Amino acid sequence: MREKHSTPTVELFVSPEGYFQELVQKGLSQRKVQTFPMVEAYLVNLLQHYLDARNLHDPAYASESGARNPQTLAEMYLTAQNAESFVKAEMLRKLGDRTLYISGFFGDSLSRKIIDVDYYAEIGGAAYASLAHCTREDTMARVYTVFSDRFLEFVDVLTYISHHSFIKSDESILRLYERYMRTGSELAREKLEEMGVLTLPQDQVKLGKQS
Incomplete structure (x- = not known):
């Protein structure tokens, strides 16, 4: 064969x-x-x-x-x-x-x-x-x-x-990227790739979390 x-x-x-x-x-x-x-x-x-x-808007009153x-x-x-x-x-x-x-x-x-x-x-x-x-x-x-x-x-x-x-x-690409790196979410990966952001393979993501 x-x-x-x-x-x-x-x-x-x-x-x-x-x-x-x-x-x-x-x-x-x-x-x-x-x-x-x-x-x-x-x-x-x-x-x-x-x-x-949220960065486009200030609260009505200063917090301090x-x-x-x-x-x-x-x-x-x-x-x-x-x-x-x-x-x-x-x-x-x-x-x-x-x-x-x-x-x-x-x-x-x-x-x-x-x-x-x-x-x-x-x-x-x-x-x-x-x-x-x-x-x-x-x-x-x-x-x-x-x-x-x-x-x-x-x-x-x-x-x-x-x-x-x-x-x-x-929608924040940064938040999607952080979510993918933290959880290995397939949905987050797919959305990132749709946006043109290529991601690390999941085995490398897991390896990075272990190190």
Whole structure:
């Protein structure tokens, strides 16, 4: 009887960060947006952060002080301008990042509202510009200036990523990946592979949990 020889299947592991990096590079290329590596890295971190939709919203009240958090974009911007330096930088970064992400991923719904993408771009661009002025680190100041001056270009990049990937605001690839590594769930593995994230074989996952 002839022996059957099966060709071994090699599965490569692509980290969530690597997955998002490929998306960002493809989006920049497709939209013909030229920039430098720190801006690419910033966009990758942005995508990872906002995969958890809870990061798009602040609670109505600050947990420690009990003071009411600003709820509108204008309130956030004005509050940031009057805050102490560290708090100011954090609020401006959050405002810039949030308006950029929402404009890219939810721009279609914004176009049907009174507050449209142009308003988000105006507030977000102003937040990044102010952040660039109060940031001491030269490289990050340059990154924020790029986003301020070319806000709508990067909205287009995120919109492209939104339309040509499996990223959804209500599903976290990171959480799926962690679930697969923790439990070896076949369902989690299948969903990850549908999204383009190749996973380690289960025997290697089990071996990693034992070591």
